Amino acid sequence: MLHTAIDEEEPRTKTEAAYLKLRKDILATRLMPGAPLRIGALRETYGLGWTPLREALSRLEAERLVTAVSNRGFAVAPVSRGELEDLSKARLAVETTLLEEAIRTGGGAWEEAVVTAHYRLSRCTNPGRTLSEAALLDWVQKHQEFHEALLSAADSEWLKHFYAQIWGQLCRHHIFLTVRPTLRAAAGHETGHEAALAALHDAMSLDQHTRLMELSLDRDLEGAMALMKQHVGLTVDVYTLADAPGMEDGGEDGGAAA
Secondary structure (H helix, E strand, O other), X not given: OOOOOOOOOOOOOHHHHHHHHHHHHHHOOOOOOOOEEOHHHHHHHHOOOHHHHHHHHHHHHHOOOEEEEOOOEEXXXXXXXXXXXXXXXXXXXXHHHHHHHHHHHOOHXXXXXHHHHHHHHHOOOOHHHHOOHHHHHHHHHHHHHHHHHHHOOOOOHHHHHHHHHHHHHHHHHHHHHHHHHHHHHHXXXXXXXXXXXXXXXXXXXXXXXXXXXXXXXXXXXXXXXXXXXXXXXXXXXHHHHHOOOOOOOOOOOOOOOX
């Protein structure tokens, strides 16, 4: 596993516990981009001490999930369309390289892992249909696990490390910039949400993931690379529609249900 999913990894120390809890809530946008991270408030929320929280925030700053401003403390790193596009390019460069290596070298255990991850993804409810926060976070985790399985046969540990960092950033960009605004607009029946919701449904549909699995297991390298490029580009397409007039966020709290 690349440990990019919003999961429940068991912490070994108080600092590790603080890091995992804060990272999980940042990736799920419970701690929203730009939100101040005051250690006093975090101590009350998470029941952790000053030192573990401070060390965890420093670690998250190194991952660019948190920013530190002199005399102002820490804050959740902001998100933007420019960052989303840049991260999508970085993801494409790294993921296609890893996928090519996995397709060329993967054996029976890899094939079994891909099929299993696809089955688990197939059991998820598409958040674009239910407008459910719980369905969203479940789909996010199973989706990440599917892509992890596709790449698991690749040997490059450095590329996997870079991929984990890119995916973590993309996770919160996806949720905050594309998914939540679209779901909120649809729930409130705001004008202009229909195209964004349709694009979101297409981006999250099982069909493309099924085809990606089939091409990979058939060792169709050219087909898998072409579909992966299309797949990565869908997120930016959803953002473009979600950012259209009438689809603005409106300043609502985008935090997920606990």
